[in-house]
Amino acid sequence: MKASFEVLEQLYRKVLLGAPLEPDSHDYIFYLSPAFSDRDCSTTTSSSCSNLLDVQGKHQPSSVNLAIRSVAPVCLQRHSQMSSTREIILLQLTVIRVMISRILSVETESHAKEKYRDIIKILLKSSDIDSKLTCMFQNSDKLLSHMAAKCLALLLYFQLKEKMTLSNSWVSFCQKNLSEYSESDKVVNCLWVLTFVIKEIFKDTCSQKTEILKQFLTPFDAIFEAFYNSLFSQHFENHQNTSKLINSLICFLELLELLIASRIHLKLHFTCQRILFLKPSIVFDVITWPVHAFVKRKFIIFIKKCLLCKVGEDLCQGSVPAFMPPDHPLDVDLLALADAVLQAVDLGLLRTLSVHGKPSCFGGNEVQPGCERVAGPDHVILRAASLVIIRSLEIKFQNCVSANEMTVVLQRFMSELLTFLKPHLQPSLQSRNLCEWLSRVFIEQDDDMLEAARAALGIYLKLTRECAAAESSTQEKEMWNHHTHENGYNPHCIFLFILKSIGFDSTVLLDFLISSETCFLEYFVRYLKLLQKDWDNFFAVCKYFDVTESKDNINICCCISSLVQDRSGNQTERSPLAVLGSHRDVRAWVSGASDASSEPRNHVVMSEEAQATLQANSLSPRQASQSLVDYDSSDDSEEESMDQCLANSRLTSLHQEAMKKIQDSIGTSRDKKEPSLESQSRPLVPKESNTPFIVDCDIAPNNTASKVGISYRIVKCFEELQGAIYRLQKKNLFPYNPTALLKLLKHIEAIYNKSMTPL
Structure with a gap:
């Protein structure tokens, strides 16, 4: 037993280094084969195995003996700690596993690899090692059982590679x-x-x-x-x-x-x-x-x-083509799975699905005493269940031909989904625009959000084609358009909410475009093609967003004005920002004060004119904050910078005119007694603006704000995206040919400029 351990340890050291083995291959089989019978391993590897290994030691091959004499003194230092039968069997399995790994590695020298291959082939043919390893599966020693399973798996893979x-x-x-x-x-x-x-x-x-x-x-x-x-x-x-x-x-x-x-x-x-x-x-x-x-x-x-x-x-990863060829049998199977999903939802799957998850705690699974546990849903299940349903509907509609049938099915299942989601979204989802559900549910998972948006767009395009083929009347088209909002799948609303969730940041869109982890390129191209044909509906949605946002801001200002007036008698004069605390507190307060808010993440407490000023200012190049990834490298030439300025000149001039009118109209209304905001690290309103945070809520909306509404922000975001793509393409840094994408973006810009030009 002592000699067996010494041979195995020396063999392990050599194989671990990928060193060649000198003695005959058959000599090593004597030590590598686990020496116990089926009857022995059904209980434990105890004395019977020890006796068999001792017998091995008496008849060990002389060539192997000579090979280990020089290192025997080193091995003897550890022998007293590692002499048990269990450890010898574990060492045998480890040597076999490492030897197969060396055979499969491209870094192993061919001479050593051939020797290892011969040893494993002889071991498989002569020792019935498969039966011995499967016998170990029921061993009470979990480590021994796991090592036997791993060793057997590698042996099976070796047989497949060697066509055995x-x-x-x-x-x-x-x-x-x-x-x-x-x-x-x-x-x-x-x-x-x-x-x-x-x-x-x-x-x-x-x-x-x-x-x-x-x-x-x-x-x-x-x-x-x-x-x-x-x-x-x-x-x-x-x-x-x-x-x-x-x-x-x-x-x-x-x-x-x-x-x-x-x-x-x-x-x-x-x-x-x-x-x-x-x-x-x-x-x-x-x-x-x-x-x-x-x-x-x-x-x-x-x-x-x-x-x-x-x-x-x-x-x-790395071996799957970007676009899979058509596979009709797979499409049939996916339809069967989608039908099963919808049938399960019909039978009440969502009503029985519990999504109340236990909050995760850093450093453990329990909340410390004195800390309040914040109950919340399991967002992983919410996202997965939502995407499963919306994707199942898309697959089902690919095989439907009747627009009426699709409309009925869509209304039934989207109603079920939205009913399932509403109790778990805080602040609650508003009935005036249910399309917000998608960005709210998937805000923490970009790839799933874009998959869901692509599926919703696919449903919309399919219904559009069927309605066009049926030559629907104007009234029916209007009813169908209302249906898209009522059931939360209008593509324009979904796209706007996605852009709002990322702050209209073109660098985030660029990240999506160059990443292989999302389907954004496919979704974006399909949406831009739709946008060219459906600009009027898109523009109507943008106007609705602008009006809704203005109403929300006025309502919030009224609430905060009352709050500050109530406090004014008991506190020294302070700015509303100081009263409400940090930006995080402002956002939390707004979310609780106005459930009607369609953008709780980006609202700022201020008057409508101040909101317009901030909105216009956010359209200019971002100097106060850094992008997620700075694609505009510092070694850009002056010519590149000039090209970028010329590309943005048209929209920038419109922005400057709007800014000037806004500042002229409200520049003298600031109370000089208001404390300075210089102590704030990132003020919500730029220093050059003299806009007070709170004004009379009865002031009429300023028409100038409409010139820098959400449609302008989107087109400006597209312009910035074009510039970034051009710069990367010029340096051969863009991962694919973006010519078609750039043409689409340019066309959208032209449509916008034409729609904004007075007749």
Whole structure:
């Protein structure tokens, strides 16, 4: 036993460094094969294994003995601490695992790699190591069980890479344990090994991944379907040890995701890859089980990935084409899944779905004594459920031909979704513009927000085409336009709310455009094409936003004026900003004071004229704040700067005229006794403005504000985006050819200028 440990330790050191091995390959098999029988491993690896290893030590090959004599004194220093049988078996498994990793690594020298390959091939043929490792799955030692599973997974992957036939013992083991669900630990280990092997195949850079995976899945195609039916037909309440059922669910869900990913990305067509689409309804039953929230969250996110065809995206980065070719069988399967989602919602899925999440705490899972726990919904589930429904509607409408049918279906499910969301959105969602739900729900998740916006746009375009084909009357078109607002899918409102949520910052749009993590390019191009054809509706929506925002600001000013007047008798004179506190406090107060506010994140307490001044000022180049990423590098030439100035000259002159009129009309109205705002690090109103924060609420709105309304802010944002793209393209830094996108942006600018030109 002592000699066996010394040989293994020396072998581990050499393999870890990728060093070549000198003795004959068969000599190492004697030490690498775990020496215990099936009967021994069914309990523990105890004295019987020790005796067998001692026998090995008496008959060890002489060539290996000579190789380790020079390092024996070093090994003896640790031998007293690592002489147990368990540690020797763990060392055997570790050496095998590292040796296979070295074989698969491109950094290993070819001479050493060939030696390692010979040793593993001999080990697989001569020692029946597959049976021994599967036997360890039921060992009470969790570390030993996990190491055996990992070692077996690498051996299976090695067999696939070397085009060797998979071991019959392993195939039989899987067929026996996955023919139906059981609470044995063997099931979880079996699923883990299968998942590990498929992940390794995905990560492989060779061109034969499809053939390798086909060889691996062929023996298990029917077994996976049987296990799927058995697992999801379980009754959660009837299980005494529910933790094993949950472990099996989570492991199989990960395997199922990889199977679907291989169907999409590797173009395989096994039945096991279509199980979810063939029988999707039983999966939704799990969401209604009384299980932990993280289990429901995993299942909803899994369904979301399937509907978006994003399963396995973490493993496929860099190898997946940007645009997948048409796949009609996959479209049929996605329609079946979308129908199952809508059917589950019809049966009350959202009404039974609990989204009350426990707040996360930094450094632990409990709130410290004396601190107030802020209850709130599980936003992950809210986002996933919302995106699942809106995407399912888009898929369903791609296969519908009747505009009336689509309108009825859309109204039913969007009403269900909005009813589900309203109690969880604070401040509450206002009935006057329900399209705000999308930006409110997805504000913390850009990729999901843009996927939802793209799906809503797809629904709108489909309905538009069907209504145009039916030659609807003007009254019907107006009713349909009202329908888009009433059910929260009007594309113009959605786009405006998204832009408001990012503060009309063109650099954020640029980040989206050059990022491969969102679908913004596709969504943006489709929306700009719609905008060219539907400018009148867009402009009407912008006017509505301007009017609504003005009314909200007047209402807020009235409330704050009363608040300050009530305090004036008891406090020294202070500015309203000082009364309300920091900008965060202002935003929180406004959110609570005016539920009708359509932009709680960006409201500022001031009169309408001051609001117009701030709005106009925000359109100029941002000097007080830095962008998320500064794409305008400091080494720009003077010529580039001049080109940018000329490009913005038209809109900048309009902005300056509006600013001058606003400042002239309110420049003398400031009370000289008002304290200075210089102590504020970032004042809400520029220093050059003499606008008071509070004025009489009866003042009539200034018509000048309309000249710098939300439509101007959008076009200005597009102009800044054009300039940034031009500069990056000029330096060959833009990741793709943006010519078509720039033409669309230029055309929108021309349409705006034409609409603003007096007749």
